[in-house]
Amino acid sequence: MNPSWNWDDNGHTEVHDPRIGGAWWNYLFNDSVYLRVDGYGNGLSFNREPRIQSWGRGQRQLWLRFADGACWCPSGWPIPQPDGAQWRVIHAPCWTRIIGRWREVEVEWQALVPRQGQREVWTVRVRNLGRQTQQLGITSALFQPAAGFMGSQGYWDDQHGMMLRHDFPHHAAWDDYQPLSQCANWLFVAPTLTPDTWAACDRDFLGASPPGAVPEGVRDGLPSRPAALEPSCAALQYQVELPAGDVWEVSFIAGAVVHPDQAPVADLLAEGAIAAEQAALEAAWEEEQQRLLISTPDPDVDRFVNTWWKKELLWEARLWRNGISTPWRNELQDAMGYAIFNPTAAKPFLQAVTAGQGSDGHLKVWNTRAGEKPNHPLVNFRHNDGGIWLIICWCHSIQQAGELSWLDEDLPFADGGSAPLIEHLRLAMEESFADRGQHGLIRMHDGDWTDPLNGPGRQGRGGSGWATMALAYACRLLQPLAAKHRNTALAERCAAVADELNATTNEQLWAGDRFAYGIDDEGKRFGDHHDGRIWLNAQSWGILSGSADEQQAATCTASVKQHLATPCGPLLLHPSYQGWDPQVGRLSLKVPGSTENGSIYCHSAAFWAAAQAAMGDGNAAYDTLRRVLPSNPDNPVEHSGQAPFWQHNAWFGNLSHPSFGRSSGTIGTGTVAWGMLIAVEHILGVQATVDGLVIAPRLPASWPQVQVERVLHGCRYTVDITADLSPGSPPQLSVDGQAVDGACVPYQQAAHCQITVHCAQAGRA
Amino acid sequence: MNPSWNWDDNGHTEVHDPRIGGAWWNYLFNDSVYLRVDGYGNGLSFNREPRIQSWGRGQRQLWLRFADGACWCPSGWPIPQPDGAQWRVIHAPCWTRIIGRWREVEVEWQALVPRQGQREVWTVRVRNLGRQTQQLGITSALFQPAAGFMGSQGYWDDQHGMMLRHDFPHHAAWDDYQPLSQCANWLFVAPTLTPDTWAACDRDFLGASPPGAVPEGVRDGLPSRPAALEPSCAALQYQVELPAGDVWEVSFIAGAVVHPDQAPVADLLAEGAIAAEQAALEAAWEEEQQRLLISTPDPDVDRFVNTWWKKELLWEARLWRNGISTPWRNELQDAMGYAIFNPTAAKPFLQAVTAGQGSDGHLKVWNTRAGEKPNHPLVNFRHNDGGIWLIICWCHSIQQAGELSWLDEDLPFADGGSAPLIEHLRLAMEESFADRGQHGLIRMHDGDWTDPLNGPGRQGRGGSGWATMALAYACRLLQPLAAKHRNTALAERCAAVADELNATTNEQLWAGDRFAYGIDDEGKRFGDHHDGRIWLNAQSWGILSGSADEQQAATCTASVKQHLATPCGPLLLHPSYQGWDPQVGRLSLKVPGSTENGSIYCHSAAFWAAAQAAMGDGNAAYDTLRRVLPSNPDNPVEHSGQAPFWQHNAWFGNLSHPSFGRSSGTIGTGTVAWGMLIAVEHILGVQATVDGLVIAPRLPASWPQVQVERVLHGCRYTVDITADLSPGSPPQLSVDGQAVDGACVPYQQAAHCQITVHCAQAGRA
Missing domain, CATH: 2.60.420.10 (Maltose phosphorylase, domain 3)
Known part of the structure; x- marks a missing residue:
């Protein structure tokens, strides 16, 4: 057993060393709420309706005070465990449980998100393992956001039996009142037991102590007085006499609502209701999980395919990665991954993106979720890959569903009108294909899959090798479906387009030992001897598209091995840009070795694994995949920092830096969709x-x-x-x-x- | 002596109890940098050029490790002081000094901002008070911002002899590179002694410990390795052998620059240079301070007039309160306050606002500092008081300067052209006066001094009593200056306008025992028997404008006393709105008792004191002022939470709430300008x-x-x-x-x- 963490018999992650895994996050969610929670009980909560909003500061504290005045936080945060205390955390797909033990008292503190409702549920179980009755002061505190411009008020509400906190959103116009009053401006924390005392703000709970001190409200008691304007927290305190062997339990249901009367708590306040909800939640998850199971000699791959990639795909697809302004290529690939184990459930998410396609076939890549304000500047720019992903992800999903008839379903265009899906895909192909420059490559515009590649095509002439290859790949996916659909013309057109694109790729980009990445506005090729670089995606998609013949594919493979291979998987490009390069633009300003500037970008590594599988080399595809899994034995979590149960976005790729191999720490990556496809279908x-x-x-x-x-x-x-x-x-x-x-x-x-x-x-x- | 804090012999605030004053902030600044620092050494730093930017997370730690492994932070943050340790903090106008003592070691940790340059300077002095040589590990850590989207890199740079950290701003467009590369994207921390070891990120300094634990880098040493992408901190560690009686000293110069070569450190690295700078800084401040000194039986009033209001006025006027989008009524009043002790220095700040006036006379109130993006939604709205404040603040400042000739100086308009200042003021008067509704009151539009009063005049018809009165007051200030300037026509016009406005005020708003506040779009008056409310500003300005005759003034005074007086000064209005009132709009959504919804708004209390002084009642004016000073003995800082050396914005005004009298905690208030004027000139x-x-x-x-x-x-x-x-x-x-x-x-x-x-x-x- 790893001394700092292990997989337990249920396939859950059990963490023993807070220095290694204290800050590892679990992701708990339903369709309207998303909670991430780490081994200290910290992490943000978000509701989804009517708009994405965090209802806490991501900090929670649980404290016990013993009769002699000794105070203990079983989660080990913000005060470390005292000598002799034990701490462990279990992260399961549906809950996280923190377990502390000291002075013959065991505390379980568990978070879950019920199947329905904008709420999180925290349950505290205190067990007296000793032979003496214990007199315990037990305090739970959920830290809420600081007061906004309009001020906030927090208090215990007897009528509702809950802590309430109101804060009206900052605004300017008189007319804003009506829509803003429909936001979830009330926060609630409803306990299953009425507290003896309470506090509603930091000042009344923490006092003026530094973070490393026992909160004054724990030490001296809570004042039970309302708060105004201060940073809010909902602290509830219980004085408990706990006989030897007994267990005391309380739960807290927290969330955000438009009006306190709507706080969704009644169903969970009954005796046993939360336990029943937990059982139902686990059963529902088990049913989802059972739709696709693998058993291989590699338990890490099994765990990801069977459990954690699925969980991540559900989060990505159903919650749109909690994004406001996002690139819809993400949404499409997430839905494609979801379709691998539940195509019917995934379909509406593909349809939602398709509804953003114009009747001219164009699908803008960076968009903002309806009802939200743009929060990313890329929404103002033109990327060239919307239509390409539309084709790729629908085609894969249709195969997963086994439903050729989806092609007949009528779907709307963003600018009015509608057409069968097959026409949407045809238009996407034609619109992308028509957008070629003099070199025959798809124009780059402000970027392709590589978002920050805003240099080469900014004047509208540069061409993207990747997009050209990816459109050929898309055509090769659409062609057999069109043929089966008896749309011979489209099938032939797909074949012709793919052939022409592949011929162009070979003519313009083949550089002897690699495919170059593209051609800039001045007609200068890059990703070849001009800049001495090699880009992984150009090799992967040169193979996936069918541009590369067997000999070229072998040459590309050798070049990737020579220039890009690392113990953590293949680099996205090499060498990294060391500073501003006007040819490539924004990418060159990213820290060398990070994200698009030469990290081991897991999504891109998965493309490479797909290419390896397409060449028939399951062995190599598996090797690539396992190196970008958090379980890569050559990059243990003790170094990488990555929670072992979530697929991250990238490993830091600067081989000469001590941080080489550190995880980006972010989840929400196309890696999971492609990893699932490659593992299940290609390997x-x-x-x-x-x-x-x-x-x-x-x-x-x-x-x-x-x-x-x-x-x-x-x-x-x-x-x-x-x-x-x-x-x-x-x-x-x-x-x-x-x-x-x-x-x-x-x-x-x-x-x-x-x-x-x-x-x-x-x-x- | 107050057990938790006192004024020391130098007029500095000395804090002994971190629970009372640990989080009290001092404000240290020059024209290009602003640092606020509390008794723990925490607080944000901002540079001003090329744009307002924070260069830290506002957290700093200083640690000592003794030979036996015991670790101590003399600032008491984030770990409280051990038994037997002493802690005190001195806040002076030019520096803050934290002094800790434990185990016969005394540590002084002092912050100052030099007269020039975008930098803060922290000096650590460690004195061995015992008889044994001490082996000490000394670690200073300044926490820098988390990495942005583009990633960040931190490292010790041998060539420059400093910690460096680079982070390129997030952006989207290729063309953004050039301007953004001219931002201060490099952070530096230059020590006067080369460290033995260092760390560049939280992970390498803190490790994975919770906030209440000793940082791993303090306990185990710093790894001296570069950081990438992680939240940055500049931690520097020294191993010091300190003989009995000896003092060891190091300083750190921190800031943000466009290029590391430009880091402004050379002048301060020489032996004694920092002490010399401190002496020069204090001398410069002393010179400013000496321009106006009072000595009264109330030492609190003396301290504010002589020292702390001045310091606050300097910060407000010279740094524009560190604001991006701000109401220019603030800038005007701040400059007016500055003019009371240094009119020549204040003048450019008045001129800067005047340059925003249109040639039609209109001065938009909410504006955004040049080169910045708007960060407040009120910039999109029309408030009615820009021109009024322009007249008031210029007139007062001209009197302070004793320079009638300022009226002749040619100043530009925002839309081209220029005119003598007197014409600017005339146009402001005429434009405001022309903007009257059928009722003869100045139209309210989206608000007046009371920013969130966006209900009454939103359709363009409602009228503002306050603006009507304030324009009359402005005319009464301009009239004698115009007369002395031999502009008889303007002087007569001023008198006529004031008379007409005052007649209108009396006709439309006099409600028997009070002036009503205004008339809404439907013609319904408010701030009278219709809504049962009384607004302080309507009484104050009814008197200041000359609308009120002696009898009315006495009646208003009685009503204020009856309805608005509290031990903490007069309420802004009473009763507070308890929820959305469409007549008044946004104001009614603010927490009852907070800011414009019925706090003791100190700025408005100062207006009332001005009215009391105008009635000749210095006694009452003094009583009003002292109740809104942080030194109000009926509202001790132990309850109010307000640092005793800065003028705050408001006391919480809900008399039935336990938070009644709590300070808003914010500085940057027009109170200081008016308080200075009232104290020095009216009392x-x-x-x-x-x-x-x-x-x-x-x-x-x-x-x-x-x-x-x-x-x-x-x-x-x-x-x-x-x-x-x-x-x-x-x-x-x-x-x-x-x-x-x-x-x-x-x-x-x-x-x-x-x-x-x-x-x-x-x-x-």
Whole structure:
């Protein structure tokens, strides 16, 4: 067992050392609320309706005062644990539990977000493990935002039986009153037990002590007086006589509402209601989880595919990553990832983005969530990849759903009118294809997937290799669907467009040992001998697009290995820009080794893994993926800082810096969608398609035997795969004990279907 | 001596109890940098050029580690003092010094801002008071902002001999690079001694400990490795062998620059340079301070007039209160206050605002500092008082300067062209006067002095009583200046306008026992029996304007006493609005008792004191002023929370709330300008005018003898006043021993002039 943390028997992360994992966050959420919580009980809460709003300062404290005056915070924050005290934290998909033990008292402090309602629930359980009755003062404090310009008021409300805090949003115009009064301007904290005393502001709870002191309200008691204007906190205090062996329990339901009468608490105040909600929450999650399960020799990959990538995809897709202004390429890929285990649930999120497409086919990339104010300057710029992702993500999702009929569904355009989805996709292709420069590449404009690449095409002439390759890839996904849809013209057009784009790519960008990234407004190519750089995405998508022939693909692979490979996965580009380069623009100002300027960008690493899988090399694809997992053994969490259960965005990529390999710490990455696709469909090779389940494993050499379970069209497929055929052999299938020809199993009517597969060894199909 | 704090012999605030005064802020600044610092050494730093920018997170830590491993922060933050340790803090006009003592070691930690340069200077002095040599680890850490979107890098730079931290501002457009590269994107911390070890980020200094733990870097040493992307801090560590009786000293110069080569440190790195700068800084301040000194039986009033109001006025006027989007009525009044002790220095700030006036006479109230982005929504609205304040503040300042010739100076208009100042003021008067509604009152539009009063006039018809009265007051100030300027037409016009406005006020707003505040768009009056309210400003300005005759003034005074008087001074209005009232608008949403919704708004209390003084009641004016001073004995700082050396904005005014009397905590208030004017000119009655020094004391009954020193036109006037004449007697003056007739002393050629005054007792002229 790792001394600082381990996976427990339930697949939950158990943290023992606050120095390593105290600040690791769990993400708890439903469709209208999102809470992130770390091992100290800290972390922000957000509601989603009527607009995204945080209802706390992300700080919570739980304190016990013993009869002799000794004070203890079982979470170890803000005061470290006293000698002899124990601390551990369990992060599960549906809750986080902090467990402290001192002086024969055990405290459990658990957070969960119920299935419904804008609220978080914190439960405190105090157990007397000793032989003496304990007299305990127990204080819970949730820190709320500081007062806004209009002032705030906090108090215990007897009528509602809860702490209330009101703060009207800052505004200027008289007319703003009506809409703003419909915001969730009231915060509530409803306890299951009426407190003995309370405080409503920092001053009354903390007093004037420094952060390292015991709060005055814990030491001396809470004054039970209303607060005005001060930074608010809802502190509730209980005097508890706890006989030996007894357990005392209280829960707090906190959230934000338009009016206190609407505080969603009644259903959870009944005896046992919170335990019942927790059971229901876990059951609902279990049902989602069971739709796709894998079992491989790598338990880390299993955990991510089965549990944590799914959880991250749910957060990304259903909550739009909690974003206000976001690039819709994210939303599209998130929905595509969601579709891998629940295509029906994912579909509305694809549709929502599609409704932003113009009838000219253009889909703006950076947009702002309806009802919010833009909070990112990129919304004012033109990126070239909206339509490309629209095609890619719909095509993959249609395959996952096995529903060719989705192409017929009528969807609106942003500027009025509507058309079947297939026409949306055709328009996206044509609009993107038409936007080529003299060089034949798709124009760069203000950036492509690489958002901060605002230099090369700013005058409207520069071309993006990546976008050109990605559109070819999109065409290659759309072409077979169009053909099956009996839209021969479109299928032929897709093939022709892809061929032309690939020819252009080869003509303009092939640089002997790599694909260059693009051509700037002055006609100067970059990502080749001109600037001595190599860009990972150009190699990945040169292969995915079909531009690269086998020899070129092998050459690209060798170049990636030579220039970009690190123990933490492939660099996005190398060497990093060391300062302003007017050719590439904003990217060059990012810290060398960070994000787009040469990190190991996990999303991009997943593209590379997809290219490796497309070349048939499951072994290499697996190696790439595992290096960007938080479980990469060459980059332990003790160094990387990354919570082991969430997929992060990037590793710091400056090899000569002591921070090399540090995690960006951010979640919300396209890595999870692509990782899921590559792991399940390209490596394990259990592919959901419009024709049925296609079996094409490319197992790593170290994986002699694996199992995949997928629920598709109401049938649970259990696919047992053994890699025991000689290299190069096609897979041999049997379905429910019957040998079948080929690799495609049509969808079955039964509730369960057993597929047994023998395939080639050593990671190559 | 107050056990928690006291004034020391130098007039500095000395704080002994961190629970009372730990978080009290001092404000240290020069024209290009502003640092606020509390008793823990915390507080934000801002540079002013090229734009307002904070260069820290407002947190600083100083630690000592003893040879036995015991660790101590002498500032008491973030860890409280150990048993037996001492802590005190001295706030002086030019520096703040934190002094800790433990284990026979004394540490002084002092902050100052040099006269020039965007930098703060922290000096650490460690004195071994014991008999043994001490082996000490000494660590200073300045916490810098978290990394922005573009990432940040921090490291020790050997070449420059300083910690450096670079972070390029977030932006989107390629063209943004050039201007943003001219921002102060580099932070530096230059020590006078090269550190033994260092850290550049929180992780390397704090480790993963909670706030209440000793930082890992203090306990275990700093790793001396560069940081990337992490929240930055500049931590410098020294291993010091300190013999008995010895003192060890180091200083840190911190700031923000465009390029590290420009870091303004060289002049302060020489031996003794910082001590010399401190002496020069204090001498410069002393010179400013000496321009106006009073000595009364109330040492609190003396301290504010002589020192702390001046300091606050300097901050307000010279730094524009560190504001980005601000109401220019503030800037005008701040400059007017500055003019009371240094009119020549104040003049450019009045001119800067005047340059924003249109050639139609209109001066928009809410504006944004050049080069900044608006950060307040009120910039989009129309307030009616810009031109009114322009007249009031110029007239008062011209009297202070004794320079009628300022009226001739040519000043530009915002929309081109220019005119003599007197024409600017005439246009302001005419434009304001023309903006009257059917009722004859100045139209309210989106608000007047009372910013959030956006209900009554939102449709363009409602009228503001306050603005009507204030314009009349402005006319009464301009009229004699115009007459002296031999602009008879303007003088007559001023008188006529004032008379007409005052007649209107009486006709429309006199409500028997009070002046109503205004009339809304529907023609409904408010601040009378309709809504059962009384507004302080309507009474104050009803008197100041001359609308009120003696009987009305007495009636208003009685009503204020009956409805608005509290131990903390008069309420702004009563009763407070308890929720949305569409008639008054935004104001009604503010927490009852806060700011414009019924606080004791000190600025408005000062207007009331001015009205009391205008009625000749120095006793009452003094009583009003002292109740809104932080030194109000009926509202001790232990309750109010207000640092005793800065004038705050408001006391919380809800009499039935336990927070009644709490300070808003904010500085930057027009109170200081008006308080200075009232104290020096209306109560002490030593008035600078264009005719000479006018003596018109209205001393409080408890002030038998006072002294005022003013430097005017190069002559220092010492005015000794004894209130020993019978009530109603005119003052009797002698100048340099010669009795003179009348109350006006023409400005003298000598370097010094002694004026002796005998005046009436008991606060009434």
